[in-house]
Amino acid sequence: MLIKRKRGWEIPEQQATPESVYFSRRKLLGAGASLAAASFFPELASAQRAADLPDPTASYYPAKKNAKYKFDGVLTEEKVAANYNNFYEYGTSKYIASAAQRLQIRPWQIKFDGMVEKEQTVDFDTLFKAVASSLEERTYRLRCVEAWSAVIPWTGFQMSELVKFAKPLSGAKYIRMETFNDPKMAPEQRPGFLSDGNWPYVEGCTIEEANNELSFMVTGVYGQPGYKQFGAPIRLMQPWKYGFKAIKSIVRMTFTDKRPVSYWEKLQRQEYGFWANVNPEVSHPRWSQATERDIGTGERRNTVLFNGYGEYVADLYKNLKGERLWA
Numbered sequence: 001m002l003i004k005r006k007r008g009w010e011i012p013e014q015q016a017t018p019e020s021v022y023f024s025r026r027k028l029l030g031a032g033a034s035l036a037a038a039s040f041f042p043e044l045a046s047a048q049r050a051a052d053l054p055d056p057t058a059s060y061y062p063a064k065k066n067a068k069y070k071f072d073g074v075l076t077e078e079k080v081a082a083n084y085n086n087f088y089e090y091g092t093s094k095y096i097a098s099a100a101q102r103l104q105i106r107p108w109q110i111k112f113d114g115m116v117e118k119e120q121t122v123d124f125d126t127l128f129k130a131v132a133s134s135l136e137e138r139t140y141r142l143r144c145v146e147a148w149s150a151v152i153p154w155t156g157f158q159m160s161e162l163v164k165f166a167k168p169l170s171g172a173k174y175i176r177m178e179t180f181n182d183p184k185m186a187p188e189q190r191p192g193f194l195s196d197g198n199w200p201y202v203e204g205c206t207i208e209e210a211n212n213e214l215s216f217m218v219t220g221v222y223g224q225p226g227y228k229q230f231g232a233p234i235r236l237m238q239p240w241k242y243g244f245k246a247i248k249s250i251v252r253m254t255f256t257d258k259r260p261v262s263y264w265e266k267l268q269r270q271e272y273g274f275w276a277n278v279n280p281e282v283s284h285p286r287w288s289q290a291t292e293r294d295i296g297t298g299e300r301r302n303t304v305l306f307n308g309y310g311e312y313v314a315d316l317y318k319n320l321k322g323e324r325l326w327a
């Protein structure tokens with residue numbers, strides 16, 4: 001699909017190639033065919049119909065609002081944000097909300113391994129109970145590297161609580177996170193289809209970043225748990241970084257002394273680095289990052305350094321001048 005000679009920011013967003021350009025053309029064609037996957041794979045159709053088990057966390061919602069983190073602009077309407085998502089496990093378009101209903105979020109287990117006092121696999125509901133007393137709602141702007149953004153009320157708890165829960169050893173420096181890999185829940189993950197060989201989705205951050213007060217584990221959105229297109233039952237939000245860092249539907253967290261290589265970095269290292277902090281002055285090879293389209297208002301706005309959250313996070317990067325901090 002690398003037929004375009006214009007640079008990405010010379011053309012409107014709708015015509016620009018999405019983040020998914022590096023999936024091969026053959027696989028993209030395969031992905032189109034997978035719209036019909038349910039009829040080839042009857043078990044997929046039944047998975048889609050299967051009623052979800054009752055959500056034992058429901059009584060905790062809506063959580064108390066924490067208004068400390070100011071946002072510029074207006075809250076994006078729920079029906080807009082819930083129908084414009086990136087979740088490549090369900091396809092390359094933004095309109096994956098209905099496909100994502102196949103995601104089965106109970107039972108759900110998360111494995112904590114690597115450099116921790118004791119490796120453990122915990123049921124999501126057990127983990128939730130351990131951190132529920134700090135559950136709160138925070139409104140953060142999400143800024144995708146494709147130059148769109150939305151202002152969304154996220155419910156969850158600080159990632160630092162999860163670090164405490166995992167009990168990393170002193171030598172651990174990074175956390176590597178993984179999404180589920182299960183073609184029964186996400187037909188795009190079938191062999192031979194989209195991004196074959198590159199699943200699961202992987203992301204990572206330093207433990208220092210994880211312990212920053214802004215790093216948030218999201219268990220609910222718009223006051224409700226179990227919102228599948230947003231990455232239920234648990235996903236990450238680090239609002240000063242581009243959206244691709246905000247890994248969804250996490251099943252594994254590995255504490256390590258080696259810098260994790262992400263899903264996108266593996267596909268296209270020149271375009272997607274480890275730090276990925278928002279910076280309007282550093283363009284992505286295919287998108288200027290100077291401005292962004294707010295999907296709620298439709299307005300184009302100026303992008304702000306660290307997506308407006310610099311007062312909380314700029315210090316994390318003071319001594320990393322030689323690093324590629326911005327893309």
Ligand SMILES: Nc1nc2c(c(=O)[nH]1)N[C@H]1C(S)=C(S)[C@@H](COP(=O)(O)O)O[C@H]1N2
Pocket residue numbers: 019084085086087088089142143144145179201229230231242243244245246247248249
């Ligand atoms: N597992 C997984 N997590 C993911 C993605 C994905 O494709 N798979 N897309 C990322 C990208 S590119 C963005 S912009 C955000 C989008 O989050 P939203 O759909 O909640 O707006 O999720 C991120 N997390």
Ligand SMILES: [Mo]
Pocket residue numbers: 019086144145146242243244
């Ligand atoms: Mo994104």
